[in-house]
Amino acid sequence: PTPGPASATQSSLTTNLRRAQPLSAEAQAALDEQLAQAAEAGDAAAIERLAGEGASPDAKVEGDLGGYPAVYLAAKQGHTAAVEALLQANPEGAKEKSEEGLLPLHFAAANQAPVKAVEALLRASERSNARPAVGESQEEAMELMELMKRYETPDDNDDDDEQQED
Helix, strand or coil: CCCCHHHHHHHHHHHHHHHHCCCCHHHHHHHHHHHHHHHHHCCHHHHHHHHHCCCCCCCCECHHHCCECHHHHHHHHCCHHHHHHHHHHCHHHHCCCCCCCCCHHHHHHHCCCCHHHHHHHHHHHHHCCCCCCCCCCHHHHHHHHHHHHHHCCCCCCCCCCCCCCC
16 A cells, blocks of 8 residues: 555654654664765755664775775765765754865865866865865865866766867
8 A cells, every 4th residue: 555644744753753762872873874874875855864763974884895984985976965964964064074184075186076066065164164175275175176067077077068278
């Protein structure tokens, strides 16, 4: 049978009750690991669901995932929708530095992520009241954007027909 409005309301209430109750350390760790795996796989829908269930977008998951927050994993893989979902859940994630002093933006650039993923990270940094996400100046961030545009492939930005300047 197809769930009706009462079933949808019950599901919503169950989700809200789950969030109201503190999770055990094991349950929290499991949710955080699932979130990191979803980020690495680029599954934005799973990220939104897991964040709603209480997964922490800024948790560092050890082991095979390298001990980085989920936004680093999505940025490294170039998963734009996943980066955006994680930044929606934790806008400050774009500015959080790793132990090495790196930002998710560095991971995106080093792995030639699509320009749209880089732009999402830059927008999140601009929305905060802190300094830009790259180094000391907005100028440096714009230089990085220009560098990223050189690596762009037609599939990365299929709705943008700008000509590059040399």
